[in-house]
Amino acid sequence: MAVYTSVNRSELSDFLLQYSLGELVEFSEIGDGIENSNYFVTLAPQNEERVGRDAGNGQHQKWVLTLFENLKAQELPFFLQLMTWLAEKGFPVPAPCVRKDGTLNGTLRGKPSILVPCFNGRSLDNPAPAHCERVGKLIAEMHQALIHCPQQRSAPRNIDWMRSQASRLSGLIPQSDMKLLRSAIDHYGTMKPEMEQCPSGVIHADLFKDNVLFDGDEISGVIDFFHACNDSLLFDLAVAANDWAVDGKQQYDKLRLNALVTGYQSVRPWSDSECSLWPSFLHLAALRFWLSRLESRYMPGYQKVSTQGDKTKEPDELKRIILNLGLVATK
Template sequence: MAVYTALDGKDIREFLSTYALGELVSFRGIEGGIENTNYFVTTQRDEHTLQFVLTLFEELSQDELPYFIELCQWLTDRDIPVPYAIRNRHGVGLQRLKQRPAIIQPRFKGEHLDQQALTPAHCAAIGEVLARFHLAGQDFYLQRQAHRGVFWWRRESRLLLPKLAAEDQTLLLDAVAEFDRLRETHTDLPQGTIHGDLFHDNVLFNGTQISAVLDLYNAATAFLLYDLAIVANDWCINEQGLIDHAKETALLEAYASVRPFTASEQAAWPVLARSAAMRFWLSRLIPWLQENSTQKLKDPDEMKRVLLDRHDRPSQLPQT
């Protein structure tokens, strides 16, 4: 989350005027994050203090957003703790503010945890919630292709090659080719709605209990196991930046207790774990190697280290 578009009290009061959410008390921008502008908003209604998150979309267009609005409501209705767009008095959730698409959502209680504060219990918690997320989204009536999926990484990996050392070129191209082979040989891998970006900073905790899964704006229709690999490559990391076996075991076993793995997934896991590491290594490399990039930069070597570790020490899914 971040602030790219400045708002004042008049802007927010005007936005709130079509809602039954009370009178504005205070607001403040939320720093951190990459893609959207976010504000905490506090109102007063009938002597009750209410808290919300106001989001202005800086990259997604008005036409792209209904998928995400509908998905969040769908998951909320199935008891998955995700934010959802509150509808105004006219029954509309997606608005415009400062020439940008905008929504207001409930603010969830809980705290973000640093990566090294995550324990096997936290990893088990996200494993269980992600499996329920996947089951709830299995029959979601809309589909979306990931905007940074296979076609994107094929193109971007080729464009980036001249800027990479020879060994990194080989590492990247091998990972892209490996995923292509997997798609041809594992045609029965379960697919459905995935989160697509479920890093630890997109979750709020109360103790070891998850209170909210945030930022679903990379959701898409894809291999369910790929989503789990994204989580494992971020949540199950030790102080050296390598995969922590105890954390990963807790994650995978908790997930499998809700949605057991298929035989095809058992075979595909080592490849998808590498594919997920490659995808985020690539997406971090691009702004890192661009001159005058305006994005908040994340160290690409973190995901390169995971990718190499996935080659050196491939893990297996628990038998179910």
């Protein structure tokens, strides 16, 4: 993610003393993303008997260090335990490394911080339908597995949050955007009772293309679980659809969208109500992320002071999805 907190070699070496992983070889900033400060960290194992699937027979090992910029230490257990739970179930999720004192996170430069394994693979800018089908299937498999997950967290971006954000944005965005925003929130308010009757559970809630890694044609990693919460399962798929299955004009590519949905339904078929409410879930996913991007773009906050990397994503991409869905009046 974009880097907001700089770390020097001495500080990082001291932090690593709390792990039994080895000595620091090199580290570098990761400039992609918008929310936390991340670094690639390369370590030389202390010996070839180091326990763990990443031991690598004495080879240098690559890790990812994350410093949380907007999450407090007391908020982390849900996310870190969720990642550990999924990794133990065999999902390609980077479980946080356990420290010598048995905890999953420490503090670096005054920020809660974790170390996770760095997975092979890369995110895809232009996924093919086959990639979308694999992603849809994996989302459904996680949803099915997470039925038994003990972790719980209420969705923070509820309708009260939406209305509060809209009020804060008044006067900061064009009047036409404000009118569309309020109409979109009202639409969700009308559909909300029906949507909340659909199946729900723990979801990732942020499955954009940059949070899924592919090694060849196979998914090698699912990362950035720090928006995970309990919410409608179909919302999770809608978030993915609004990034994986749209073209440059933010219109849905039928082949990719169908592949994503087909992959999902091959594991968890939709109910009749989910089928009828799918457009409203696409609308809700676009609305929530339009609001969060408007917040990042127009409101003061830590994202204004990154040392490198793009600080914000383009809000109008999500606005165009709302317009293209045609569920709310634009005049």
